[in-house]
Amino acid sequence: MIPFVNLTAQRDAYRKELETAEKRVLDSGCYIGGPEVRALEEELSCYCGAAQTITCGSGTQALELALMVFGLEPGDQVIVPNFTFIAPAECVQKLGGVPVFADIDKRTLQIDPESVERLVRTNTKGIIAVNLFGQCAPYEKLREIADKNGLWILEDSAQAFGATQNGKKACTFGDISITSFYPSKPLGCYGDGGAIFTSNPEYAEKARLLANHGSSERYRHIEIGVNGRLDALQAAVLRVKLRHLDEELERRQQNAKVYDQFFKDIPGLTPQVIAGGNTSTYAQYTLMAENRSDFIKRLNQAEIPYCIHYPSPLHAQPCFSAGATTDSGCPVTKKTCSQVLSLPFCAFTDVQAVVDRLK
Ligand SMILES: Cc1ncc(COP(=O)(O)O)c(C=O)c1O
Structure with a gap:
């Protein structure tokens, strides 16, 4: 049987490098955060050109954290594509927001900017654009609509880390962008993982705070946050796979x-x-x-x-x-x-x- 995604062939191809990296972490005694995770964040920023990268527990968690950073409040409307994985709409609704469903382009299957424009209301706060199946959404047009209406853009690049649009890498088109490291994703680890990207230093600081129980200083909690950590073993695996991306x-x-x-x-x-x-x-x-x-x-x-x-x-x-x-x-x-x-x-x-x- 031909596998739908051949993750074992990929492991065989990089086995030596992966085992060296995995052993390094297992022998280090440092399993959450630490130098491996910091190095990965720098390498991801360097690869895609995002000013700051904050890793976290999954793509879904990255979306939720991004919406918290934007300050989504109950009743706020967010325009999402109707044709995609559930996570973007799920996270909006989970935080009390209202997902409003836009149609897609029949050829590219990406969110249709004309449909987005028709859905903007006074309580619309932002647009979640998904880079569906690995290609970027139409950001030029979406940015025009966002600017005209004072909306933020959250770029869901869970499926498209490494894609480009007009020479620019994915994960740099949103006010905040996210990706997923789910094992079968183009850059995947051996469990759950995700990351947030932004060039806005205030957003980056808030995302880091919220991903660490609302704390920047040990046992002092400024906000209600989440446990949004990526573990060091996943970071080490991702660093190997990033070299081959x-x-x-x-x-x-x-x-x-x-x-x-x-x-x-x-x-x-x-x-x-x-x-x-x-x-x-x-x-x-x-x-x-x-x-x-x-x-x-x-x-x-x-x-x-x-x-x-x-x-x-x-x-x-x-x-x-x-x-x-x-x-x-x-x-x-x-x-x-x-x-x-x-x-x-x-x-x-x-x-x-x-x-x-x-x-
Ligand atoms: C478009 C999209 N957004 C978000 C996610 C969620 O990512 P994760 O599975 O890492 O939570 C996925 C996962 O398949 C996805 O395809």
């Missing part, structure tokens, strides 16, 4: 080209379009299948695993559905949910084998 992203581009080449001649199967000026991490290689159930039968016969990212618009999830506000029901999101499908993909996937089985 660019070569992995290159292999991901090559793999995507093999799929693109194959699907361009197959009617009814249309891969997600990568917008001009964007490079994608291809956190997922996703396509629209006009007749998805037939395509699934074909995949099953060929023993090719697949995932449906995502089967339902977020506004229709039971936790939001009572009175959720959408942009006219988000017709593009609805149609996309019925057609979308992701194929096995990572830097170590034998995509030619997938294509051969489909021929």
Whole structure:
């Protein structure tokens, strides 16, 4: 069976470096925070060009911390894409805010700025833009809308650490940006992990404080915060994988080209379009299948695993559905949910084998 994401092949490729790094931490007696985590934060800033990086426990926690830094209050509205993983909308609602669901572009599947604009109200405080499946959202247009209406932008780059837009790296487009180090992400650790990025020193200071129980000085707590720590073992693993990220992203581009080449001649199967000026991490290689159930039968016969990212618009999830506000029901999101499908993909996937089985 071809694995959907081949994490064991990746571990085999860097085994020596990983084991050295893991042993260094296990023998150090320092397992939370400390020099390994500080070094990772500096290396992440250096890689993506963010002024400050604050690591934390997960991508979801990074989103929650960012919303706390922005000072989200009960009743505040935040515009989120209707077609993505639940975390952005979940964090808004968890803090008492109101997620308002924008539609997406039918080709790139990214949040549609025109839909965002239609949803701005007097109590709208910000926009969460998700870099879906690994390519950046349309930040130029989103920034215009944000500036015109006094909104902040939270860039959810959980799937896109290492992507670029017009030569600039992801995690630098938001007033605050976040990523996830969930194991299967383009830069993943061996458990949960996440990070917050910002060029605003006040936001950075507040994020650091809130991620450490609201404390900058031992046993003095200025705010109610959270336990938002990344452990040293995960930091050490990430430092090894970060060194290989660019070569992995290159292999991901090559793999995507093999799929693109194959699907361009197959009617009814249309891969997600990568917008001009964007490079994608291809956190997922996703396509629209006009007749998805037939395509699934074909995949099953060929023993090719697949995932449906995502089967339902977020506004229709039971936790939001009572009175959720959408942009006219988000017709593009609805149609996309019925057609979308992701194929096995990572830097170590034998995509030619997938294509051969489909021929
Ligand atoms: C777009 C998006 N945002 C946030 C998250 C949450 O990240 P984590 O699983 O690290 O909490 C994910 C995880 O899949 C995601 O895809």
